[in-house]
Amino acid sequence: MVTLEDVARQAGVSLATASRVLNGSTRQVGAALRARVERAADELGYRANMAAQTLARGASNVIGIVVHDLTDPYFAALADGAMRAAAGEGLLVMVGTTHRDPEQEIAYVATLNAQRVRAVLLAGSRVDDPEVTARLRHELERYRASGGRVACVGQDLLGVDTVAPANYEGGAALARSLAGLGHTRFAVLAGPPNLMTARDRCAGFAAALEELGLPEPRILHGPFDRDGGYAAARQSRDATCVFAVNDVMAVGALAAYREQGVRVPDDVSVAGFDDIVTLRDHVPALTTVRLPLTDMGALALELALGAGERAVVERVAGEVVLRESVRRL
Amino acid sequence: MVTLEDVARQAGVSLATASRVLNGSTRQVGAALRARVERAADELGYRANMAAQTLARGASNVIGIVVHDLTDPYFAALADGAMRAAAGEGLLVMVGTTHRDPEQEIAYVATLNAQRVRAVLLAGSRVDDPEVTARLRHELERYRASGGRVACVGQDLLGVDTVAPANYEGGAALARSLAGLGHTRFAVLAGPPNLMTARDRCAGFAAALEELGLPEPRILHGPFDRDGGYAAARQSRDATCVFAVNDVMAVGALAAYREQGVRVPDDVSVAGFDDIVTLRDHVPALTTVRLPLTDMGALALELALGAGERAVVERVAGEVVLRESVRRL
DNA sequence: ACCTCCCCGGAAAGCGGTTTCCCAGTCTGC
DNA sequence: GCAGACTGGGAAACCGCTTTCCGGGGAGGT
Missing domain, CATH: 3.40.50.2300 (Response regulator)
Structure with missing residues (x-):
């Protein structure tokens, strides 16, 4: 496995310089060294180790999204919207499916917290069970306490940014x-x-x-x-x-x-x-x-990533579409 | 953010002991200390930092799956199967959608490589373009060279474990x-x-x-x-x-x-x-x-994770289902 | 000429874990 | 009663990268 150190050595520069060239930085690097590093990286087939980067930077470029069931087109559309938005921000997406098991949902939040994902999107309405809701909320708090952002769509959780279909x-x-x-x-x-x-x-x-x-x-x-x-x-x-x-x-x-x-x-x-x-x-x-499910997914991501002083609830209106399955009496 | 060190300090033990208790190890820890550590972790709301774990262990518990379009039920079913199988193995899933752009597919492989995911699943047939295929293959080789496992379903890539519908x-x-x-x-x-x-x-x-x-x-x-x-x-x-x-x-x-x-x-x-x-x-x-799309997704994961001396091609038979959209002449 | 400021390069201290290695104490077996 | 094996605990060396801090040299000002 090729590391940044290998690249630096091959290019005859320090680790710091190699890092600045390859993985972005506010600092400039001279054209000559820059070229040397780039060539070395290319020759060696270097790929930054994201785990190390995440650790060093203290922030990952991953978001999590939790849905009930991907084969349900409702969630697929939501996820698709969120993923497009994520791709636009250069974020990767971890998807979890709960199959409508609230315990799974809680477990996923914990896992995504452990992954230090930038944001978690919770999709899909939940059952009205105070005990379970409290536990989910507790897990979310824990996540937010460590800097995580949360948004949900179609959920009914107070204190969380929400995309709420009308x-x-x-x-x-x-x-x-x-x-x-x-x-x-x-x-x-x-x-x-x-x-x-x-x-x-x-x-x-x-x-x-x-x-x-x-x-x-x-x-x-x-x-x-x-x-x-x-x-x-x-x-x-x-x-x-x-x-x-x-x-x-x-x-x-x-x-x-x-x-x-x-x-x-x-x-x-x-x-x-x-x-x-x-x-x-x-x-x-x-x-x-x-x-507008796709938009709702994208909106949820936006909300999660947004400044978010206090919880925003974004209402999304539905539009009646009359088609042939109903008739005039 | 609560770290293992916080837990260790609160429990009055060393980092090593805390790690052994909380994140598994071959080594035993005495019952008394074990309890202290667990209590401290619980009180503090400790969650292991997966980035750090991944870095230290040199292996992540994430797999990647790349599909063309999640809103296409074909891919949704495949992804669902793979995700169920992954959940069974305790693996998390990063999903990428390419929207049928081969460049995106290649880029995703590179990204997933950077994430050091355990395995990458490539779903969906690709266009028969030698130049693009060569680049994808090159990227996959690079990934495999660093220990990554690959499987694809419905693809046509030699040298890769494949679930091939007939x-x-x-x-x-x-x-x-x-x-x-x-x-x-x-x-x-x-x-x-x-x-x-x-x-x-x-x-x-x-x-x-x-x-x-x-x-x-x-x-x-x-x-x-x-x-x-x-x-x-x-x-x-x-x-x-x-x-x-x-x-x-x-x-x-x-x-x-x-x-x-x-x-x-x-x-x-x-x-x-x-x-x-x-x-x-x-x-x-x-x-x-x-x-059997769901099974195919699961099978692909199995193949990727499997021993895999040389590339296995698992043929999956289709079954003709006659329904009312055709009639006898 | 001299001093300051800026620019770019490198050394090194983390980030939060895991794991090796060492050590003290306790069990065994003779 | 004692050598030797085993046990559970801790110190510290990593894992790969970022970033702060430091230093040297050239440019610009007076």
Whole structure:
């Protein structure tokens, strides 16, 4: 393994000079020596040892991002946005997947702390469990105490920079749009009762309906994924319009209806939330609330890296997108 | 920032003892001291500095994985598999996305080398450009010379452990299945002419047709993504059956046909390759060649970490899955 | 000419761990 | 009762790089 010392020796200069030439510094180095060092480095195939650099500089050029599941296009889009932003800043990205296990999330924060990453991005809503949240918060504090920056998207952690999708407002806007098409009997495939994101979307939806004087929607709980939507859809029978609190669930619901011979949108209208790009060719095209996921990921990184006197909460609005999965009554 | 020295001082022991207690060692430490150290570490909130550890140990617990695009479910699945396997080994993962830029790929290898990651996984086929390939290979050699391990999946790099999907055979098997349904006039949405994966799938397909004495398929080149499939599909008019060399392209093709009022499978049959999970609810359900992507990702990690005397090529068979997007003629 | 200032090069002190080596004390076996 | 093996503890030498500090020499000012 070639070290800086090897390069310095080969070039006949000191370690300091070699370091200044190869790894940047405020100090100048004369053209002659500079050339000698560069040639030596090239000949030897020198690559700086980042571990040593990180140690010496006291700061790494790595950020961490923690998501539930990379194969979920929602998180993939978020991660992609954050990674593009990171690449723009010359940062490397360590990705951790928790598979929705809060313990894993805490463990990752600890690990990323140990790695002394510059920032940690936490993506994805979490379960509303005070004990677990407290432990996560404690771990984050520990990390921040040692100079780490944190931001989260779609989380619900006080005191942390946050990119907050307007879940409640999005749900409400969607409800108004659907009511505007003449729907009155609604069901909500509401996901897990204690998942904040799901709860907010559902609550906004219900509140808007109430405001319009419409009957309460039927709330059907279940998992937050495709199969959860699939299962919940089977119990939605009397509704003319079904709101799945995310697109992936909506796709599950569509599959369930298809199997049952229930036509969408003729027999029932279906709407989702997120506007997942991978699903844009789904048939029927899904009505949903568009979230700029890639931008949100990038924004989260910005927030984390930003000055950040006190915790900033950046609200991101969703936009209702009406497509063929709903019809006018 | 709490260091090991702080812990040692607080516990009233030497650095060596503290290290042995907290960060593992072959040596034993007496129960009394051990307890003191652990308590001190806990009170102080000590987290080992991985940069220092990596430097001292000369080996990191990080692997790198380089993909083209995380939002492409193909790569997401591969990455997910690799990350699960990595988590099982207690390894962290740095992910890099190249967005199909070979220069980026080379740059990432260099960066990951600098990070002294334990292994690098290269995912995704590359363009057949000798000059660029040579440079990548050179960078990989440099990395391996310093003890790094490399594996790739779906690549075409000699001398590197490889997880190789049976693209040619899969294409051929698919052709035989489709021919068995009575199709004779084929088109192939073949992707870029110099992309190895695309070429192999296409070649296998064409070869099988020739073997069966069927007319040559019409080869339509274009980008390897959804829009490439969409565009190419518009030129496939006389075929009764269209093979898109990956699922994402097939979805693009389906979208194009839908817009044109061409019914699938009544007017034209469509098949893809990969069997992307996110698309399983697509309508019509896509006939394809299933690849066990998650397992392939995990396998790649195993190969990279494995003993690896000489380069192993692990062939992974695809399985034809007939679904409603094709019909019997 | 003389002094100051600036510029560039090198020596060396860290950064936070791991691990080798040495040492004192305790167990064994005879 | 004593040599020899073993045990657990600590001092200190690294790991590879950054950066402070110091010094020598040339340029510029008076």
